[in-house]
Every structure is written in C-alpha cells, then in structure tokens.
Amino acid sequence: MTDPSPFDGTCRPASCAALTGCLRHSTAPVPTGLVQPINPSTHQPILRLSPTLTVAYITSMQLSMRTDYALRALFTLVEHRGSPPIPILELARRNDVPKRFLEHIMLDLKEKGWVVSTAGKRGGYQLARAPEKITMGEVVRHFDGYLAPIACVSVTDYKRCTQESTCRFRRVMLTARNLVANVMDQTTLADVMKSPPVGREELKRVQGIDGEGI
Numbered sequence: 001m002t003d004p005s006p007f008d009g010t011c012r013p014a015s016c017a018a019l020t021g022c023l024r025h026s027t028a029p030v031p032t033g034l035v036q037p038i039n040p041s042t043h044q045p046i047l048r049l050s051p052t053l054t055v056a057y058i059t060s061m062q063l064s065m066r067t068d069y070a071l072r073a074l075f076t077l078v079e080h081r082g083s084p085p086i087p088i089l090e091l092a093r094r095n096d097v098p099k100r101f102l103e104h105i106m107l108d109l110k111e112k113g114w115v116v117s118t119a120g121k122r123g124g125y126q127l128a129r130a131p132e133k134i135t136m137g138e139v140v141r142h143f144d145g146y147l148a149p150i151a152c153v154s155v156t157d158y159k160r161c162t163q164e165s166t167c168r169f170r171r172v173m174l175t176a177r178n179l180v181a182n183v184m185d186q187t188t189l190a191d192v193m194k195s196p197p198v199g200r201e202e203l204k205r206v207q208g209i210d211g212e213g214i
Contacts, residue, residue: 067143077127085124137184148177
C-alpha cells in the first residue's frame with residue numbers, strides 16, 4: 001500500500017477511512033495491546049486480535065499499486081454515484097494516478113462489470129454496480145490474486161513448503177489469513193464510505209503494541 005498523500009488533508013482518496021477500507025487505519029478505540037476491527041454497518045467489532053497476531057494481521061496486507069489505484073478510482077465513483085460521468089483525466093487528477101496506468105485499470109474494472117464508460121465529449125466513468133454489492137475482498141483478490149500472507153496458507157495460489165510438517169509459525173499465518181479475509185469479505189464499498197477519513201492521531205493509535213514495524 002502506498003503512503004498517504006495530501007488530499008483535502010486526508011489520505012488519498014478521501015474514502016480511505018476505516019480499518020476495513022485501509023488496513024493501516026482504524027476508527028475504533030484501541031485498548032492497550034488490542035486492535036478491534038469495526039464493521040461500519042453494525043458498529044460492532046468483527047474480530048478481536050491478540051497482541052501476537054496484530055503484527056501478522058497488519059503486515060500481511062500489502063496492496064499492490066494496481067489495487068491501490070483501482071480502489072482510489074472506485075471510491076471516487078462511489079462518492080459521486082448518481083452524478084454525470086467522470087472523465088479519465090479527472091479521475092487520474094483527483095486520485096494522483098498516472099493517466100495511462102489508470103486507463104488500463106479502468107478497462108479491467110469495466111470488464112468485471114464494476115464500472116461503465118460513456119463515450120463523447122461529456123463521457124467518462126460511472127459506477128455500474130451498487131457499492132453494497134462490491135466487497136473489498138473481491139477487488140483485492142481480482143488484482144492481487146489472494147489475501148494470504150504466504151503462499152503455503154493460500155487456497156487459490158497454494159505453494160507447498162518443505163517445512164510444512166514441522167513449521168510452527170505457519171499456524172499464525174493461517175490465522176492472519178482468516179482474519180484479513182473475514183474483514184475484507186464482510187466489508188462492502190458502501191460500508192467503507194460510511195466512515196470518516198482517518199486523522200494522524202488516530203493512525204498513531206493503531207501502533208498500540210510498541211509502534212515499531214507497523
């Protein structure tokens with residue numbers, strides 16, 4: 001995942017708000033040694049992470065630049081749902097994405113049926129599917145393949161390791177995989193949009209273990 005960029009004083013895009021929308025961030029109060037992912041729809045904790053698994057959970061989620069840019073564009077379209085089409089040049093400008101790179105991403109999103117394009121002088125892109133029908137997990141898996149932190153605990157891209165029969169930490173990675181998948185698959189784009197952008201002080205509270213390596 002790329003570093004936050006200045007955009008109206010928040011992460012780019014503005015919808016990069018909750019732990020469920022950007023796994024570096026959380027809008028939930030964080031007691032000492034515990035991170036509580038919150039479902040924006042119910043305002044209830046989705047999962048509870050022990051201090052041991054918090055690091056695995058956070059560090060296992062490293063989005064590719066392609067996924068990052070796709071999410072920026074999608075949330076801009078969610079934010080302006082019902083408005084006229086947004087031209088590709090404007091989408092690129094608003095989200096600080098190279099236009100040529102974004103063009104390929106938008107074609108990919110169109111093939112998935114998530115966005116629709118309109119040709120002409122006033123053409124551009126609009127959301128094609130309701131944000132309640134698109135999950136974070138779907139988008140990330142489409143571009144990055146899988147959510148597992150290592151291949152030996154992946155289902156879709158499993159790769160056998162010679163140490164499987166004796167490996168101790170593989171179980172922690174399996175738990176981290178399940179935690180990440182649970183949050184991402186339970187969270188729709190509409191859920192993410194319900195949360196406000198994350199402030200700098202709130203971001204610091206995510207570093208509730210010792211602040212190093214998060």
